[in-house]
Amino acid sequence: MTRSISGNISKLYLIKIAKWFMLTMPIIVLFYQENGLSMQDVLTLKGIYSVAVVALEIPSGYIADVWGRKKSLILGSILGCLGFVVYSFSSGFSGFLIAELILGIGSSFISGSDSAMLYDSLLKMGKEKEYLKQESRVMSVGNFAEALAGIAGGSLALISLRTPFIFQSFIAFIAIPASILLVDPNQNSIKLKVGFNHILSIVKFSLWDNAKLRWNIVLSSVIGCATLTLAWFIQPYLRDLDMEVSTIGVIWTLLNLTVGITALSAHKVEGFFGKKGTSIFIVIGVSAGFILTGWFNSLIGVGVLFFFYFVRGIATPVLKNYINQITESEMRATVLSVRNFIIRICFAIIGPFLGWYTDHFNLSSALMLAGGIFFVLGGISVFFMIKVEK
Template identity: 25%
Template sequence: MNCSRNTVLFYISSLFGNVYLERAIWILYYQSIGLSFLEISILQALINASMFLFDVPGGIFADKFGRKASLIVGRLLIIAYYVIVLSTTNVAALGAGSILFGAGMVCISGADQAFLFDSIKTEDSNDNYTKLYGIFNGLSLLTLSFSMECGGLIQKHSWFLVYFLSIVFQSCSLFFTTMLKENNRYHSAVDNVRDKSMSPRGLNISSASKFFITAVALFWGIASIYNMFNQKLLSSVGLPVSSVALIYAVGSPVVALFSMLAHRFENMFSSKIVLICGFLISGVLFSIIMDRSVYIYTVSFIGVSCLYNLTEPIVYNKLNGLVTSEKRATFLSFINVLSSAFMFVLLPGIGFLGDRLSLSMIFTVLGLISCILCIIGVVLEYRKRSITTIQ
């Protein structure tokens, strides 16, 4: 597979941007500076509230002014967040940083996928999007795996160094992002709609697709919270910070492999079968965590992450085809805003109940509900497509 220089630069900038040294231990850092679990949950909720508020405007910004501009703004905001974390332990200031981080993430999310999709389409490889996105996502996860393990090791010497090096890597990503070029096909599409409305009403989607998107967004939101709070589950059974980071790091290559092989599963069976089986098995993995043990927590955590990243490229491949290029980032932002909204609503409740009830029970209930809804959503979405094909 030959990639253009622009696509290679995009890969490099994204890989640098995926070096989050604190990803597997940030909750433990906040605990180390004296924050309660409820305060930590509120800080994460602020990130999701920011994503909820800025997601759609961020997508519209990327569609109007370019994916590159959106990516640059996103990296700058994330760097600002790390600077705040390094500068203070004040909860209010950290809250402001969380808002900046959320805004930065939404500037990148949607814009990066739209940039990659348009680049692939320009290179006449549109049919390989599941494969190319899966490989790219897998490489990003491998980078994240390496960074998480390094973060756990660096933390033994200094929490400061963890966040300082994060600034360095985000700055490298910013540098390579400035070297990107928007493809001509994208500019032509934008020129044709520059004066037209980019409001949500302009995205015509069927009821079945809306249900499917909502269910998947709920699953993504719950799985993301589970991914974060698994740090607390693992530490609750006596694991030290470095061991928690090691589990996250060791699991990531396995997760990356599933993402890279998504297209093979899709070709071997069908996207519908892969999605249904993925959500079904995820439900089983959520249900087994009622048995408190390091082994169960690890298997469930890695398993849900694997299936999340197996189904994600397939879902995005389908969703990308529902809209035209000039509205793609906006559309993807609507999906992300739903996921952020679910996280924003659920996080404070989970944080409050997590100090009083079993986190295992909470995630079992939420996980099962989301997986059942996703299976129903897949059936409805593909039934709609079958009916359309017959007609």
Template identity: 30%
Template sequence: MAERRLQQQIRLFCAFRVLSGGLSCCVPVIVLFWQKHGLSLTDVTLLQAIFCLLVVVLEVPSGYAADRLGRKRVILLGSIASALGAAIYVIAHGWSWFLASEVCFAFGISMVSGANSAWLYDLLLENGQESRYEELWGRSQAYSMGGYAVLSVCGGVLYELHDRAPFWLGGILMGLAVLCAVCLEGDAPDEHRSEERGGAAPASMVEILRRNLLSNRSLVRLLVGSALVFAATQVGLWFYQPYMVLCGVRPRWFGLVFASFHVVAGAASHRSAKLDSWFDRLPFGAGPLLVLAASHLGMGIAAGMAGLPFMYLQQVVRGWLVVSLSRRVNEVVASSERATLLSFVSIGNRGAYGLVLPLAGMAGDCWGLPAAMSVIGSVVLVVAVGIACCGRTWVCCPKVARPADAVE
């Protein structure tokens, strides 16, 4: 591929990542929207639990499909499903409608997860520029976070005009994401790649997982560290709105606050290599967990306006983890198995989050938000110190043999 064509594909990929997050304009007001249409907090929690479960169930099969059928096809299918979910929200009334929409989103997110980063890495690998992967993935992540920031502000304003206006905008943007997915360069399914190399038929999904979990210790450590960091980051998500109410922030400002979250996360994605260098003496996961522990403890102890700045530490980790983890996983797995294993990493992340979330919710109901945040911060601190005490062996990530690549 000529350099000009490569740059066009990179720009198109960045545009796709921004547009596919079109419904981020609804995030600052989504709980208000659900409650306005008859959902209690219990219903909201159950809805998200079902969503999380579906994503976990679909993650590895979708990544396997991306490896076997081609990344572009799976990305396109996921984009269409997400656009359908956005369209349902435009007309949704009540639990069953919201559930149908969340099912579409779970399918769409699962399809795109892993396949998008694998598509970019293979695009660069084919052009001998794989060393630019972290830079370009971080750039796309920064653009998407910046887009989320703008949309978050728009969402708060649009919601005051009409409660469905944010969903109208989100649906249009996600429809444009489908068009971007159509224009991405198609990649050959794994069977075609194997035939070109003279290799054997692709391994089954179960065999891929079994072999890597038993023999690739670096991947296992990344899987565990990522799950811990992701759970500790996401557990505070449903606390943000009630915490801001506790701090006296008016709901009209929620969109601006969420927008600033995305700006900070995007900046962290762009500077992920620098953040890695600050904590390169610690095992993978220990550094982000220490930052998260400080964040949760600060929010719990301050319990007021002084606690708001600590929320931004969680956004730093959110943007940092995506790029750092993706690079590390790409370094230790074969190209033909990359999307499958990235999806398995995502399963571990969401599984840990799904297990921790109900416990955090119960803590918030029983003890109140400040005490719950302090308890969460204390637990995260203990885990971070435990990982740090394991020493350098936890983060050791040497490149392992990659038979699917070696036959080239």
């Protein structure tokens, strides 16, 4: 059984690759603009995607705890493939909206379930202390995949901006057999009692009863929202610098390589600075990344983007590990889904607002405004996290 469970690690790598080998990401905003969408339309579309994720984020995490993480990952993988099939044959806001809703629902069944599957697989093997290292490696593999996809996607875009979406459907399909071959480490355990009231009790426990868990979730969510927000500004930012699509693809590749390489050493950085120092560094680094990128609307700003992605490589696995360390296995996927829920809620509010601000003012000031917002939210989160942990 242990040997079978150990095979989950490589299969989770495949699921991460299928999810992150995004041929469409280097050109997706350009694709939207080619089809007549403004920046407000783009971020509204992504805001709706976030709402779709939010609608099922916590219930899907709870379903994963009750129904099984494997089944949840299979369903999410199938919907992830279907969403890109719909994208391949759609044009205009309404068609993209249908695709985004399918992808959003699919994503909600994967998010939380993958990390919970990883942690519990290691727990079953008696190697739970290796979670941060393994989570960093899984994240690194995903970012290396996204980096290579940047080059491939940029090349396919030379045929047409729609071509990457067609090929993406085949990439997404890889996750389906990988998820089917997983072994659920908790398949013989007693399942939680299914019920909406029990979902609410877990949410209440995570965000109200347990102050330590609450502020760890909030900090991780704020930083997660920040990294998600900046990702949608990179393409228009580089286009404002008169860069070609192929050049944008190369920079996208290098940014994700930066995250991948940094993530491999995230556990060492956290071990050196400790929880308090690492958390403060992450908040300052992310906020400064926004502000300086907006201030230097030039190649210097591109250099700042690399610093931001360096911080991102440390932040994601470290902050997720902090949550896992203080969460019980039987509610792990639900709690991680609470984190993702808050990320999507924040982005659904902040994203369209910053898109509107960009259309009516300019991109640089929108980035600096975003930096200020995330500095305040992140600073409050770190302050209370340190306070309750004393």
